[in-house]
Amino acid sequence: MKNLLYMLFGCMLLITMYGCNKTQTDFKNLLGNQEVVYTGAVKAVITQPGNLRIGLKWKSSSDPSIVKYVVYWNNKADSQIVKISTKTDSVRTTITGLKEFVYTFTIYSFDAKGNKSIPFEVNNIKVYGPVYAGTLLNRAYSGANPYRNNPNGSVTLNFTTPDTINIKTVIRYTDSSNATIEKTLLPDSSSITLPNYKQGTKIQYQSYYIPERAAIDTFVVNRFDDFPDIVLQYVQCNKSLFKSISLPNDVHADFGTSFEKLWDGSVGPQSYPNIFHSNESKLPHHFTFDLGAVYNYLARIEETGRDQSHNPLDFEVWGIADISNAATTLPGTDPGWTAEMKAKGWTLLKECVRTDDGKQAMKFDFIGNPPPVRYIRIRVKTNTSGENYSNISELTLWNLQ
Incomplete structure (x- = not known):
């Protein structure tokens, strides 16, 4: 038994001595007498999907020997080389000509001698296209x-x-x-x-x-x-903003009445003095008032007459946005009045003709696509009495919006 132990100890001693005599490069015999060199590997990749293409971006390696990267896909059947000519903080490449599919990309870095890094895989990257x-x-x-x-x-x-x-x-x-x-x-x-x-x-x-x-x-x-x-909706103009103004040859409120009665919110034919009653002035005659705001689609007027007489049967409604230079010089009876109104920039919105007694409220629609309007001029041409007066209980206007 002692002899056997001595023999085993001697064998172990010989193996140890032989191992110590091996050089650290003897493994080259297994690799064709060449040392394995790995370049710096890619560590993280940002993917940027596109339309049948993909953008890849990663941080530049600190390994100065790297001269290119190679991206593989389709089980390495396809690849793209990304050459490194100057040192930058990041590396970018765009791979085109792809199908609308989910891909895996594998990236290697290479040095000038062909040594490469360990692979870095980017998995489950979706490329979008016409289906999406x-x-x-x-x-x-x-x-x-x-x-x-x-x-x-x-x-x-x-x-x-x-x-x-x-x-x-x-x-x-x-x-x-x-x-x-x-x-x-x-x-x-x-x-x-x-x-x-x-x-x-x-x-x-x-x-x-x-x-x-x-x-x-x-x-x-x-x-x-x-x-x-x-679809446009009729929205009533704000009567609280209305106020009367006086232009040359306008009639005025008389007999203890006022223009304000025209927009006081009354409903139905009113009795004197809750009306507008003009002074005596030969027909056609006119009056003017301010709506208090510019309306871009003034679309409708409703006129309510007095419960008795002098109710308009034929009257014109004119409109303009600015009266700075809109005053006319001719009276409403003059044959040239209409031409002068147009020359001053006024637009005839509607000639309103009634065939009744002129008492009840009646609506009239204005022309389509009117210009902006803030100021209204009413020209009364005929009335129920044939006398030179105008009596009106209420005026209401609507804007389309």
Whole structure:
């Protein structure tokens, strides 16, 4: 037994001595007498999906020997070389010609001798394309309150909160000069106002999206959608702003009455003195008043006569936005009065003709697409009595918005 132990100890001693005599480079015999050298590996990659392409970005390696990177995909059947000519903080490349698919990319770094790094894999990277684009819908408008007409002739469109990847929505419309206008609604806004919108024309909209926040491409819905038709509503003009003004040859309120009775809110034919009663002045004669605000689509007037006589049966309604140079010099009876009114910038909104006794309230619609109006001139041509007076209980006007 002792002899056996001595033999084992001697063998172990010989093995140890032989191992100590091996050099550290003897493993080269197993590698063709060459040492394995690894370049600095990629550590983290930012992916930027696009339309049938992908952007890749990673931080530059501190290894100064690296001269290029190679990106492989499709099980290394496809690759792209990214050469490094100057030192930068980051490396970027865009791979094009891809299919709409989920990819794995493998990246190696190389030095000038062909030594490469260990691989770095980027998995489950989605590339977008026509299939994704086909799923996109234009941003939804507010179903409960899609729009609002404004007194200044503009229209405000209301939309719901968009998806977080919505970039913008383009609104296309026609303005009052028949020009095609495009405005952009950003995702953080829920409404947009279209100035000088031409009533009755189509409004269309188209939305843009990105598939992910870091995406390098924007996708657009493949069509414009029609916004709901803008329907104008009659909104009564604010009578509290009305006031009388006097231009040359205007009649005035007489017999203890006042112009203010024309817009005091009374309903139905009124009795004296709760009326406007003009002074005696040969027909046709006229009077003027201020609406107190500019209306871009003044559309309707309602006239209520007195409970007795002198009610207008044929009268004209004229309008203008500014009376700075609008005063006329001719009396309403002059044949040249109409021409002078037009020359001064007034627009005939309506000639109102009644075939009754002129007492009850009666509405008359103005011309379509009127100019902006703030000042009204009423020219009474005939009345029920044939005398040179005008009696009116109430005037009400409406703007379309």
